[in-house]
Amino acid sequence: MKKSIPISNHFCPQTLFIYGTYKEDGTPNFGLFCWFSYYFDREMGVMACIGGNKLTRDRIHETKVFSANLVTEELLPLADYFGNIEGYSEGKMRVPVETEKGRLLNVPVLAKSPWVFELEVDRSLPLEGGEVLLCKIRNVLAEELLCDETLSLEKRMETIRPVHSIRQSYFRWDGTEFGPWGEPMQKVLNDLKGR
Numbered sequence: 001m002k003k004s005i006p007i008s009n010h011f012c013p014q015t016l017f018i019y020g021t022y023k024e025d026g027t028p029n030f031g032l033f034c035w036f037s038y039y040f041d042r043e044m045g046v047m048a049c050i051g052g053n054k055l056t057r058d059r060i061h062e063t064k065v066f067s068a069n070l071v072t073e074e075l076l077p078l079a080d081y082f083g084n085i086e087g088y089s090e091g092k093m094r095v096p097v098e099t100e101k102g103r104l105l106n107v108p109v110l111a112k113s114p115w116v117f118e119l120e121v122d123r124s125l126p127l128e129g130g131e132v133l134l135c136k137i138r139n140v141l142a143e144e145l146l147c148d149e150t151l152s153l154e155k156r157m158e159t160i161r162p163v164h165s166i167r168q169s170y171f172r173w174d175g176t177e178f179g180p181w182g183e184p185m186q187k188v189l190n191d192l193k194g195r
């Protein structure tokens, strides 16, 4: 039996991506995003929703390009930090993070993410307070292990272990709860304090 409840997507697992953009001074900025999916228009594209003003949005407007880096259990503390600390606040990017440059686009890429889209905005639909971006996928960077067709899909997914967001918590690939939003980043904050 189902019942009508207040509008939410609470029990609908969401895959997490870290978006990477270059700031005006050429250094990278990263933010965490989950309103991300795909559409079709002759080829597969990516649709992304950004709500409210944030540095990632400003930089995408300016450069028209960004990277979307799949978040894994290993990356979660950093991802949670990127999702809870504003790019507008000074020093967000003081954290140690290994980055590379995109192969096709001028976008920063997280070395530790096993799957990265290099995206170019094709159309942006400004809404009231938010915005939907329709993006062309210019390149996909995949960890070599993912290209090994002798390994089962299950084995490959168990190796990379992407994270899901459900309600206001993170879940591991095996379905167990990792912790609420804001918790995994404590490790990053403690490391920063200790430096």
Ligand SMILES: Cc1cc2nc3c(=O)[nH]c(=O)nc-3n(C[C@H](O)[C@H](O)[C@H](O)COP(=O)(O)O)c2cc1C
Pocket (backbone or CB within 6 Å): 029, 030, 031, 032, 033, 034, 035, 036, 049, 050, 051, 052, 054, 055, 056, 057, 080, 082, 083, 084, 085, 086, 087, 088, 165, 181
């Ligand atoms: C789990 C999680 C998912 C998020 N997903 C989105 C999203 O899909 N769209 C959005 O606009 N903000 C989202 N945010 C908020 C941004 O990560 C946050 O505004 C962050 O400050 C963006 O980075 P920036 O300020 O450096 O641009 C999410 C935050 C968390 C913790």
